[in-house]
Each structure stands twice: as C-alpha cells, then as structure tokens.
Amino acid sequence: MNTQTSLLQKALSNPLSLAGFIIIVCVFVLSMLAPIVAPYDPNYIDVKAILLEPSIQHWMGTDGLGRDVLSRMLYGGRISLLVGLVAVGISTAIGILLGALAGFYRGWVDTLIMRIVDVMLSIPSFFLILAVIAFLTPSIINIMIVIGLTSWMGVTRLVRAEFLSLSEREFVMASRTLGAKNSRLIFTHLLPNSLTPIIVSAVLGVAGAVLMESGLSFLGLGVQAPQASWGNILTDGKEYIQFAWWLSLFPGLAILITVLGYNLLGEGLRDALDPRSGTNH
Amino acid sequence: MSPLLLNLNTAICLSLTLLVAGCNAPNEKQYQIDYTTQFPQVSGGTLINAMTGEPSGLISMIAGESASSAISSNIFNSLLKYDKNLELEGDLVAHWEISTDQKTITFKLKPNLKWADNNPLTSADVLFTWQAVTNEKNASPYASDFLLVKKAETPDAQTFRVTYEQAYAPALDSWAGLQILPKHLLEGKDLHTTAFARKPIGSHYYQLDSWKHGEHLKLSKNANSVLGPAQIDNLVTRIIPDNSAQFLELMADNIDLMGLDPIKYSRIIPARPELQKKLALYKELGNSYTYMGFNLKHKPFDDVRVRRAINYAIDKQEIIDGVYLGLGINIASPYKPGTRWSNPALTPYPYDPAKARSLLKEAGFTDSNGDGILERDGKPFSFEIITNQNKEREKSAVLIQRRLKEVGIDVQIRAIEWASFISRFIKTGDFDVVVLGWGLGLDPDQYNIWHSSQQAPGQFNFIGYNNPKVDKLLEQGRLELNPDRRMEVYHQFSATLLEDSPIIYLSAGYGLTAIHKRVKGIDDPAPPAGIGHNSQDWYIPKSLRRNEISAH
Numbered sequence: 126m127n128t129q130t131s132l133l134q135k136a137l138s139n140p141l142s143l144a145g146f147i148i149i150v151c152v153f154v155l156s157m158l159a160p161i162v163a164p165y166d167p168n169y170i171d172v173k174a175i176l177l178e179p180s181i182q183h184w185m186g187t188d189g190l191g192r193d194v195l196s197r198m199l200y201g202g203r204i205s206l207l208v209g210l211v212a213v214g215i216s217t218a219i220g221i222l223l224g225a226l227a228g229f230y231r232g233w234v235d236t237l238i239m240r241i242v243d244v245m246l247s248i249p250s251f252f253l254i255l256a257v258i259a260f261l262t263p264s265i266i267n268i269m270i271v272i273g274l275t276s277w278m279g280v281t282r283l284v285r286a287e288f289l290s291l292s293e294r295e296f297v298m299a300s301r302t303l304g305a306k307n308s309r310l311i312f313t314h315l316l317p318n319s320l321t322p323i324i325v326s327a328v329l330g331v332a333g334a335v336l337m338e339s340g341l342s343f344l345g346l347g348v349q350a351p352q353a354s355w356g357n358i359l360t361d362g363k364e365y366i367q368f369a370w371w372l373s374l375f376p377g378l379a380i381l382i383t384v385l386g387y388n389l390l391g392e393g394l395r396d397a398l399d400p401r402s403g404t405n406h
Numbered sequence: 407m408s409p410l411l412l413n414l415n416t417a418i419c420l421s422l423t424l425l426v427a428g429c430n431a432p433n434e435k436q437y438q439i440d441y442t443t444q445f446p447q448v449s450g451g452t453l454i455n456a457m458t459g460e461p462s463g464l465i466s467m468i469a470g471e472s473a474s475s476a477i478s479s480n481i482f483n484s485l486l487k488y489d490k491n492l493e494l495e496g497d498l499v500a501h502w503e504i505s506t507d508q509k510t511i512t513f514k515l516k517p518n519l520k521w522a523d524n525n526p527l528t529s530a531d532v533l534f535t536w537q538a539v540t541n542e543k544n545a546s547p548y549a550s551d552f553l554l555v556k557k558a559e560t561p562d563a564q565t566f567r568v569t570y571e572q573a574y575a576p577a578l579d580s581w582a583g584l585q586i587l588p589k590h591l592l593e594g595k596d597l598h599t600t601a602f603a604r605k606p607i608g609s610h611y612y613q614l615d616s617w618k619h620g621e622h623l624k625l626s627k628n629a630n631s632v633l634g635p636a637q638i639d640n641l642v643t644r645i646i647p648d649n650s651a652q653f654l655e656l657m658a659d660n661i662d663l664m665g666l667d668p669i670k671y672s673r674i675i676p677a678r679p680e681l682q683k684k685l686a687l688y689k690e691l692g693n694s695y696t697y698m699g700f701n702l703k704h705k706p707f708d709d710v711r712v713r714r715a716i717n718y719a720i721d722k723q724e725i726i727d728g729v730y731l732g733l734g735i736n737i738a739s740p741y742k743p744g745t746r747w748s749n750p751a752l753t754p755y756p757y758d759p760a761k762a763r764s765l766l767k768e769a770g771f772t773d774s775n776g777d778g779i780l781e782r783d784g785k786p787f788s789f790e791i792i793t794n795q796n797k798e799r800e801k802s803a804v805l806i807q808r809r810l811k812e813v814g815i816d817v818q819i820r821a822i823e824w825a826s827f828i829s830r831f832i833k834t835g836d837f838d839v840v841v842l843g844w845g846l847g848l849d850p851d852q853y854n855i856w857h858s859s860q861q862a863p864g865q866f867n868f869i870g871y872n873n874p875k876v877d878k879l880l881e882q883g884r885l886e887l888n889p890d891r892r893m894e895v896y897h898q899f900s901a902t903l904l905e906d907s908p909i910i911y912l913s914a915g916y917g918l919t920a921i922h923k924r925v926k927g928i929d930d931p932a933p934p935a936g937i938g939h940n941s942q943d944w945y946i947p948k949s950l951r952r953n954e955i956s957a958h
Contacts, residue, residue, distance in 0.1 A: 170808060172728030176673060189669065190728060190801055259826065345795050350819045351804050364650050364667075364797060367657070368674045 132321055135397040142393020148386030152379075156202035163196035168351045176369050186371035188361050197353035198375055204354040205335050205383065208269050212334040215273025217327050220280020221316070227281070228288025229311060235285070242278045250275045254337065258346045268347050272334050280326055287319035325394045332387035339380050355380050441684055441923030445947035452640040453925065453946065456652045456661045460620065460645045463603030466585055467539050470547040475585075477643060480625055481608035482585035483632060485513050485532065485566075486578060490933040490940065492848060494578055498527070498586060498609070498632060508573035508887050513566045513581075520630040521588050522613045527632070529560040534589035536568070544597050550854075551580035575887050579849035611636040611942050620645055636942035637927070657681060659952075662922040667798065668731040671918040685920045689733065690932040692917040693742045694845040696799065698791070698806065699909040701837055702870040706769065706782065713907040714755070715765035719813045720806055721757040726913045729801045734913035739900030740844065740852060743914060745934075746889075747850040749897040752904050754911065762813045773814055780814035788816035789838035794827045799841045802912055806841070833863045835870065841912070850896045853880045856903070871908045924950035 136142045155162065164184075171191035179186045185194035227238040254271050261267045291297055297314050341347035342356025343363075350357070355376040362372025461474035464481065487497040496502070500516045519527035536558050539546045554577075557569040570577065588607055592600065606614055609632050612625035625641040644661060646652045653670060655661045666675075671689070675681045698720070700707035707713060726734040735743050738752035771780040771787055780787045791806065793799040800821050807817040822831065831837045844855065854860050857880050860867040879899040886892040919937065921928060927944045928937055 168808070170728070170805060172724055172805075175728065175731070176669065189797070190804060263820070345821050345823070350800060350821070351807060361797075365669060365674065366650065367654070368669075368677070 132324075132394060132397050136390070136393040139393045139396065141389050142396075145386045145389025145391075145393060148382055149390060152202060152383050152386065153206065155199060156206055159196075159199040159203055163193075163199045165193035165196045167192065167196040167200040167353050169193070176365065176372075179371050185375045186369070188358065188369075188372055189365075194358065194371060194375060197358055198355070198379060201353040201355045201358060201376070202379065202383075204265060204348055204352065205338055205380075208265060208272065208338040209331040209334040209387075211269040212272035212276070212337075213327050213330040215270065216275075216277040216330060217280050217323060219273070219277035221284050221323065223277070224281040224284025225288060225311060225316065228285035229292065229307070229315065231289075238281065239285070242281055245275070245278050251337070251340065254341065255344075255346065258341065263341075263346045263349055265348055265352075268338055268341060272337050276330065276333065279330075280323060283322050283326055284319055287322060288315050291315050291318055321394075321398050325391055325398060328387055328394060329391035332384045332391065335380065335387070336384055339376075439950065441950065445926060445945075445950075447637060447927060447943070447945045448947060449635065449637045449945065450639050450948070451946035451951045452642055453638050453663075453944070454661045455641065455643045456646045456655065456664055457643055458645075458647050458649065458652070461623075464606045464614065465587065465597055465600075465603045467535075467546045467548055467587075468544060468597050468603070477614075477623055477625070478585060478606070478608075479610075480612040480641060481606050481610050481614060481628075482587065483608070483610050484582050484584055484586060486582040488582060488848060488935055488939075490929070490935045492934045494582060497582070498532075502578075504887075509571075510567060510569045511577060511581075513568075515564045515566070516632065517564070519609065519632050521590075521609055522607050522628045522630050523588075523591075524630065525588065525590050526563075527586070527588070527609055528563040529566040530563070531589045532566045532586055533558055533560050534593065535584060535587045538587065538592070538597060539584060548580075548583070551576065552584070573885050573887055575884050575892060576849040576851040579847065579851075583847070612641055615640070633942070637945040656685070656920060659684070659922070662925055664920060666918040666920055668729070668733045668918065671920075672731045672733065675920065684923050686923050686928070686930075688919045688921065688928070688930060688932060688937050689916045690919075690936050691735070691742060691744070692845075692915060693848070694843055695737060695740065695914040696802065696841070696843045696912045697909040698802075698912060699840045699842060699869045701835065701839065702872070702908060703835065704838055706771075706787070707838070709769050710906060711765045711769040712771075713910075715762040715769065715813070716810065716815070717755040717907050717910045718758045718765065719762035719815070720809050720910060720912075722754060722910075722912055723757070724809075725802050725805050728805060729798050730913055730915055733916045733918065737911045737914045738904050739897075740846070740855075740903065740911070741850060741896070741900065742846070746893050747896050749900040751897070752901060755904075755907070757809075759809075759813050766813065766815075771814070778811075778814060779816045786816060787814065788818075790818045790820055791839045791841055792820045792822055792827070792831055792837050793841040794824045795821045798915075799843070803841050832868050835863075835868060840869075850892070851880070851884055852899075853884060856880060856899075869908060873902065873906060873908075876902055876906075 137146055169192060171187070174183075174187050174191035176189060177183055177187040177191075183193050183195065185198060188194055188197070223238050227235040253275050257271050258267065261271070292315065297310065300310060300314055338347055338354065339356035339359065342354040343360050345357070345360065347356055348354040358376040359373060362369060362376070366373050457473055457476060459471075459473045461477055462469045462471065464474060464478045466475040466478045469475075483497045485497060485499045486494050486502070489495045496516070498515055498519060499513045501514050503512045504510070505512075513532070515527075515529060515532075521527050536552060536555065538544055540549055540552045540555070554570055554574050555568045556571045559567050561567060586609070591602055591607055595602065597603070604617060608628070609630070611628060611631045611633065613628045615624040615626040617623045622642050622644045627636060627639055644655075646655060652661065652664050656664050666687075671687060675685060675687060700713055702708055722736045726732060726736060736754045737743055737748075738754040739749045741748040766780060770782045773780050775781065791803045793803055800819070803819045807819055810817050832840070846852070854866045856867060856871055856876055858867070858872040858877050861870055876899060879895055879902070883892060883895040883899065886895055917936070924946050925944050926947060927940070929940060930937070933939060
C-alpha cells in the first residue's frame with residue numbers, strides 16, 4: 126500500500142495534477158452535500174419563474190419549468206459521479222478478472238480473451254451503448270451497467286501485460302519454485318504489483334464515464350425526468366441557447382471542469398508512475 | 407379582383423405610407439428598412455420556408471405524412487376546398503349536387519381545366535384517382551373513406567358521379583382532402599415506385615422546379631394554374647431537421663417563416679427588438695389538442711372512478727400557464743373551441759385533489775403502509791407515462807407527475823424517440839399512460855379514434871376505448887347529413903366522453919407562426935381557416951426582396 130501513497134504524493138507535487146485533485150474533491154464535496162447546500166428542492170416547479178436569468182435568488186437562473194438550475198446542478202453532480210464511479214468499478218472488476226486469467230494462464234485462454242477484446246474494441250462503444258440502451262429501459266442503473274460492460278477492454282490489456290511481465294520476474298519465479306499455489310501467486314504477488322497502473326486507468330476511466338453519461342442523458346437516453354443530470358439540463362438548454370445561455374453554460378462548464386479534473390489527476394499519476402519521469406524509482 | 411377594389415387598396419396604402427413616414431423619428435438611419443410601410447400588391451419574388459422532415463414522395467395518398475402533403479397541396483388540386491370561413495367551395499369543381507336520398511353526389515368540373523403539361527384535366531383523372539386510392543395494392547391510409555363509394559362513374563368529361571351504399575356525412579370533406587392525380591402520366595404505373603412522386607405534374611398554383619435531397623425543394627408558378635396565378639413566383643422549402651437550427655436561420659434572415667413554440671413566441675422574440683422589427687407573429691387556435699390517455703385494457707384504468715380521480719387531480723390551468731405560457735385553452739370536448747361541434751354546455755374537470763382522493767378511496771386505494779403512495783390489494787399505485795421527445799409534452803408530464811404524487815400516485819416518465827414510440831409502444835399497446843396530441847380534420851367524424859372496431863395494431867383507437875353508446879353515436883353521426891341534428895349527435899358524443907374520461911384533455915394549443923415582415927397580404931387576425939388560407943395572394947414588394955442569386 127505504501128507504493129500507492131507515495132505515488133499519490135508524488136503526483137500531487139505536480140501543480141496540474143494537484144489542481145485536478147482539488148477539483149475532484151470540490152465536486153465530490155459539493156455533490157455529497159447537495160441536500161444541505163442546494164438553495165431549493167431540485168424538482169420544485171414554479172410556473173411563475175420560468176427561464177429567469179441568474180440573479181441573487183437563483184444564482185444559475187431557472188429552467189423551462191421554473192426550477193432552480195443551481196440546485197439541479199448540485200443534484201445532477203451526484204448522478205454524474207455515481208455513474209462514473211460505479212461504471213468504472215464494474216469495468217475495472219471485469220478487466221482485472223479477464224486480464225489476470227489471460228496473463229496468468231496464457232495459451233488458449235489468453236488467445237480467446239484477447240480476441241474478444243479485439244472484437245469489442247472494433248465496435249464503436251458509443252453506438253454499442255446506444256443500441257443496448259434502446260432495448261432496455263433508460264435508467265441510472267442500466268446506464269451504469271451498460272457503460273461498465275462496454276469499457277473493460279483497456280484494463281484487461283493492461284492487467285494482462287503486467288501479469289505477463291511480472292510472472293517472469295525473479296520474486297515470482299522464486300515463489301513458484303517454493304511451491305506456492307496459483308491463488309497465492311495471483312493475490313499476493315501479481316495483483317498488488319499491478320495495482321498502480323490499474324488505478325491510473327480507473328481515474329481516467331471515470332472521466333470517460335462522466336462524459337458518456339452526459340452524452341446519453343443529452344440524447345434523452347440517460348437519467349429520466351424529473352431527475353436532474355448535467356446532460357439533461359444541457360438538452361433543455363439546447364433549444365434556447367441564444368436566449369437562456371445559463372442553461373447551456375453551467376452544465377457545460379461543470380462537465381468540462383470535472384472531466385478535466387479527472388484527466389489532470391490521471392495524467393499526473395501516470396507520469397509519477399513512469400520511471401523515466403521520476404528520480405526515486 | 408376588380409379594378410375598383412385595387413384602386414381602393416392603393417388609396418389606403420398611400421395614406422398609410424404618409425402616416426408612417428410622418429411618425430418616423432427623423433434621426434432614424436436611412437438604410438434601415440422599414441417593414442411597416444405599405445406596398446401595392448405585386449407578383450414575383452421568392453418565399454423561403456423550412457421543414458424538419460423531407461417528404462418521402464409527393465403523391466400524398468401514398469406517402470400519408472404531413473411533410474408530403476405540405477408540399478403537394480401547392481401542386482395538386484382537390485375537387486373541393488374550404489374557404490376562409492371553413493365552408494366548402496369548389497376547387498376543381500364548379501358546382502356539385504347531392505341527390506334527394508343523399509346517397510349520390512354529382513360533381514361538375516370547371517370548364518377547360520389543364521394540367522401543367524397542357525394536357526386536359528377531365529373526369530377521367532378524377533375516376534383514376536378514386537381507383538388509385540381504393541386500390542388495395544396501393545395501401546393508402548386514406549382508403550377507408552373512399553371504399554364506402556359503391557359506384558363511381560363519368561357520364562361525360564366534365565361530370566363525376568359517386569354513389570354510396572348509404573348516406574355518408576363526411577363524404578364531401580373526404581373529397582376536399584383527395585388530391586387529383588393525372589391519369590395520362592400514371593396509368594399502369596406502380597404508385598409506390600413511380601418517378602412521378604419525385605417529378606410531379608399538377609394543376610395548382612405551383613409546380614416542382616427542383617428537388618435537392620436533404621437540402622431543399624423549389625416550386626415555381628404554374629402557368630396553367632386552374633385557379634389563376636399566385637403572386638409569389640417561387641416557394642423554396644429548405645430541409646432543416648433541427649428546430650433550433652431553423653430558428654437560427656430565421657434570425658439570420660435565411661428563411662421567411664417558421665412555426666414557434668410558446669417560449670420563442672412570448673419570451674424570446676418579444677425580448678429582442680431587432681427580431682420584433684422584422685418578424686410578425688401570428689397566433690391561431692389550431693384544430694388539435696394535447697391529452698393524457700389511459701390504456702383501458704390495463705388495471706386499474708378500466709375503473710372509471712380511477713380515471714375521473716386522476717382527471718380531478720391534474721391542474722390543467724397550471725399546464726397551460728407553465729408549459730404553454732398561457733397560449734392554450736382548457737377544453738371539455740375533442741373539438742376546436744368555438745366551432746359548432748364543440749359542446750358549449752360542457753365544462754372541464756376542475757382541479758380538485760380532495761375529490762380525487764375520495765374517488766380513489768372509493769375505488770379501493772388506501773395508503774396502508776404510510777409511505778405516501780396508495781395501495782390496493784397490497785400493490786402500490788404506480789405507473790409510467792410515456793411520451794415522444796416533445797418538450798411541451800415532457801414538461802406537461804413532469805407537472806402531472808407532481809400533482810399525482812400529491813394524491814398518492816407514483817408516476818415515472820419516459821420520453822421516447824418518435825419512430826420507436828409508435829412501433830414499440832403504441833402499435834403493440836405496451837403502455838400504461840401516454841401523453842400525446844391529436845391533430846383533427848374539419849369534419850367532426852372521429853370514428854377512427856373512438857369506435858371500438860378501430861383497435862387493431864396501427865389503428866388509432868390504441869387506448870382500447872370500447873363504449874357501445876359512443877359506438878352508436880359515431881355510427882349515427884356518419885349517416886346524419888342534417889347539420890343541426892349532426893351537431894346534436896356530436897354534442898352527445900362529447901358529453902359521454904367527458905363523463906367516461908378515457909383521456910384527460912390537457913390543452914388545446916395555439917398554432918404560433920413567425921413570418922418575415924417583407925411578406926405582405928396576410929390576414930391578421932387569422933380567419934377560421936388559418937393564416938395560410940390566402941397564401942396565393944401573399945406578395946413580397948420588390949424593394950423588400952432578398953438579393954437573389956440565380957444559381958439554380
């Protein structure tokens with residue numbers, strides 16, 4: 126575990142990834158505290174306050190049904206983060222499992238899994254997700270599962286490569302010669318030592334999942350009314366972009382900043398991991 | 407138009423011009439165009455329009471879609487048409503006669519009618535069109551009205567006579583909707599594949615000049631027009647699928663007219679003086695309404711108490727104010743308010759949550775576990791509202807969701823893209839509740855929507871409404887030719903429907919249109935037939951026209 130802590134410390138010494146880290150923490154805290162900090166109920170409809178410009182009462186204005194955009198943004202942030210984390214959790218779990226199988230057992234298992242990966246990678250994932258969602262009921266749970274099930278290929282490749290290289294290393298060979306079982310080899314030697322690249326890819330994966338959820342909600346296939354998500358606030362804004370700019374600007378910025386935050390942190394972690402960029406490896 | 411009338415017109419125009427010139431502030435910039443100036447009627451110019459979907463073809467009895475008929479109604483005539491007050495008058499027909507037993511209609515065509523290619527237009531073309539629309543092979547969605555014709559004959563080249571099995575009240579209306587096609591170009595051709603659908607020859611004000619797929623359709627004046635020439639030379643209809651893109655084009659002066667939603671109509675354009683200066687806004691009560699419909703085959707919607715309870719629980723005025731920004735009317739019958747078919751004695755269900763709660767209780771719904779949601783037989787009262795991806799309908803659904811939650815009903819909302827909405831949910835009957843709209847014809851006959859025989863997949867009674875009393879009234883209404891007795895039948899029909907509450911009327915909305923002020927000659931306020939009724943007389947004064955690039 127020590128390696129990971131020092132990795133984070135090293136990454137955070139880079140001002141850009143520190144900025145990314147701060148952004149993520151802020152978004153997290155604000156979303157978690159949404160019920161406390163949100164000035165209004167996100168679904169409170171006020172037909173007398175339709176499409177109001179940002180003001181003291183409504184910092185980010187109101188939408189087409191007179192709902193407070195700031196409150197909807199805060200609650201929408203929870204959805205984005207939840208989808209991001211759960212989807213990446215699912216894809217990372219699948220990726221680790223398949224990557225470990227392929228990298229450890231090699232042979233036909235490896236060939237089979239890697240060909241499946243190739244097939245999955247050859248299908249544009251956004252269209253695959255659109256097609257799958259069209260057959261299911263759009264809901265947060267389905268979105269999380271579908272995004273998770275269609276984005277595990279990168280992790281699989283990563284884990285497989287780590288396993289392949291690690292199993293040639295002396296400490297693994299030694300352990301194997303001493304008669305360690307496969308499970309012991311995998312869980313005490315191979316997996317802990319491949320964890321850092323997995324973390325990096327997971328952090329970058331969250332950014333992708335947040336974008337994906339926003340895209341699906343924007344197309345009306347994601348989170349359903351009246352629940353708010355950054356993507357569906359953006360859809361409401363599309364129609365009135367020349368007039369109600371606040372409906373497009375704020376969710377757009379939120380998506381941009383959040384994705385940027387994850388990417389900066391992810392890049393920072395990757396650089397910290399790369400032996401050529403560090404000094405104390 | 408008589409010369410006297412024209413002179414009078416000019417006189418009024420001149421005085422108005424003076425008046426306007428007098429009122430103008432002296433420091434107004436010289437080059438700024440003042441669209442309020444009046445001009446005498448002149449022909450020429452181009453009107454640019456936009457539509458979201460491209461027509462699949464221009465034989466509208468085959469295409470059966472609004473995009474197709476929007477274009478083809480400028481190219482083809484029907485036997486009859488509606489005038490500005492929605493009274494029937496001859497289009498191709500000079501006069502018509504109904505036999506005393508009311509089963510036979512004889513149409514006399516106007517003399518010397520010609521197609522755009524100079525061939526004569528005769529009763530043989532009308533007969534051919536009737537044969538085409540009733541031909542099973544053509545599978546026209548409009549066939550049912552014309553299948554009731556027992557015998558169609560052409561005693562001479564000017565006369566077309568149809569005989570019905572029994573008197574059929576919507577007959578004349580159906581002939582006003584059927585566009586007459588040229589026999590000499592279509593005989594023996596497959597109407598589904600013929601090139602004619604993309605290169606039509608008609609008889610009306612305009613003919614198709616060019617069609618660039620995915621870009622535009624250009625119509626130009628037909629020299630042989632049977633009703634005389636239109637004023638504007640060219641009608642260009644651009645295909646712009648996205649509504650917001652259309653609005654950008656309207657603001658950029660690249661299209662002359664478009665339909666608006668309430669927010670654009672009453673918030674965006676009024677807030678922008680530069681748009682107000684060049685766009686005139688028109689509002690007319692449309693012949694359509696938005697409703698929430700129950701799937702009557704699903705429990706508990708088979709129970710009239712539940713339907714009425716939900717009707718009481720929904721605040722319709724809130725939807726009209728909040729979603730349509732007041733541009734809607736709360737209705738109690740499925741007819742345009744103010745017309746003779748709309749029953750003035752009926753009043754909509756008021757918003758009365760207390761009554762809703764007591765009706766639900768009567769129907770056996772109680773909140774036994776205290777979670778705020780009612781239950782019956784241990785099952786919570788929860789259902790899904792589906793609608794197509796239409797902003798107004800989605801917003802209405804959100805307001806309904808909130809009001810129903812207050813009386814203890816849990817509602818989910820799902821907005822679905824139009825094509826799969828129709829094919830997967832409406833045609834299969836796989837839904838609880840829909841929020842949708844009906845656009846209606848001018849005849850009060852609504853047999854297709856409410857008669858219990860019209861429930862097959864693809865037919866319009868997809869909510870599964872089955873009421874013998876309504877069935878009987880609908881059948882009676884089709885046979886009744888006396889307008890007063892017919893009105894009585896449809897008033898009774900509306901009253902039964904309201905009491906039964908198979909659907910909840912949410913709002914009869916206004917049609918909202920913005921037209922560039924360079925287009926003159928538009929009737930305002932709109933007559934019953936709508937602002938488009940005299941579009942052949944619209945004109946664009948020379949000085950207000952766009953600089954035209956004659957690339958095509």
